[in-house]
Amino acid sequence: MLLLGAASFSLTGCTKDDQTGDDSTTTNADGDDDVGDEEEEEEGEEDDGITFIPEDDFAAASECDPFLQDCMEGEKCVPYGSTGGNWDANKCVVVEGDGQPGDECTWAGIVEATDSCGADSVCWDVADVEGQLIGVCTEFCTGTPDDPQCPPDTSCLIANSGSINLCIQSCDPLLQDCEGEGLACFWAGSDFQCIFTTQDIATGEVCGFINDCSQGNLCANAENVPNCAGSACCAEFCALSDPQCTTDGVECVEFFEENTAPPGLEDVGLCIIPGA
Known part of the structure; x- marks a missing residue:
């Protein structure tokens, strides 16, 4: 598998509007603890999963297992932020609603972490709408961390040392077929998944995280992008059957x-630059 660029996400435990790409809230997809180090991933290297904050920043101990959903009857195990900044653990909260996966939901915030979803989902992709946190009920992964299970057309996103485990819509980067405003199809370490965009950075421009780039791009290592002025720059996806690229000096290379x-x-x- 060809893995390129700073394979990490800009993501906080707040709303889409608050997701600014601050280094304190992200880390590399290969599990490295050094947030600011966007180290090159070698071709063929396997990812262990995605973490959105450094392992060392986890201060809270989880009181439940999101895969086992081992809370008392009438409760569910959800991710929350013990310090109010980022998801860093899991806790049991009362199931306050009956929203089904795909339904619109309300969320009480990262500390309280209650929502209007039913027992098998959590409110995700939240945005502040006139002072109310509105998102979409998103199903928990089932199975185990080593063998996660999700419904068809979704795949399991495991992040923040396992505090987040959600079935996220799979997608095609050529079609950019994500449903929902602000979502784009990005490489998530083991699958293409619908993740919100944060910076909308254009092809060829400097980026820090995969979802910094505009729709249809991946944040790739500088060595793969002509005249890249940083450690990584946005490179556009292309179809091998119709290999068209808008940047000089690159070719459509198998992902x-x-x-x-x-x-x-x-x-x-x-x-990208052929043979780089």
């Missing part, structure tokens, strides 16, 4: 190693 592309994604390429 996945030969014969490893998931079904339906065999045509995905990335416009």
Whole structure:
């Protein structure tokens, strides 16, 4: 599999409007603790999952397991922020609603962490709408961390040392077929998933995180992007069957190693310097 760039996300435990890309809230997708170090990932290297904050920043002990959902009857195990800044643990909260996955929901905030979703989901992709935190009920992954299970057309996002485990919509980076305002199709370490955009940085411009880039781009290592002025820059996805790139000096290169592309994604390429 071809893994490129600063494979990390800009994400906080607040709302979409608050997701500014502050280094204190993110870390590399390969599990490195050094938040600011956007180290190059070697081709073929496997990711262990995504974390949005450094391991050392986890101060709270979880009181429940989000996979086991081992809370008392009438409660559910949800991610929350013990300090109010980021998701850093899990706790049991009372199930206050009956919203089903895909339903609109309300959220009480990262500390209280209650919502209007039912027992099998949590309010996610939250935005401040006229002073109320509104999101979408998103289903918990089932199974185990080693073998997570999700409904068709979704895949399990495991983040923040496992405090987050949610079934996120899978997508095609060529079609950019995500549902919902502000979402784009980004590489999430083991699958393409619908993640909110934060910076809308254009092709060829300097980026720090995968979801800094505008829709249809990936934050790639500087060595892969011509005249990149930083450690990473945005590179556009392309179709191998119709290899068109808008930047000089690049070619449409296979995103996945030969014969490893998931079904339906065999045509995905990335416009980068050939042989870099």
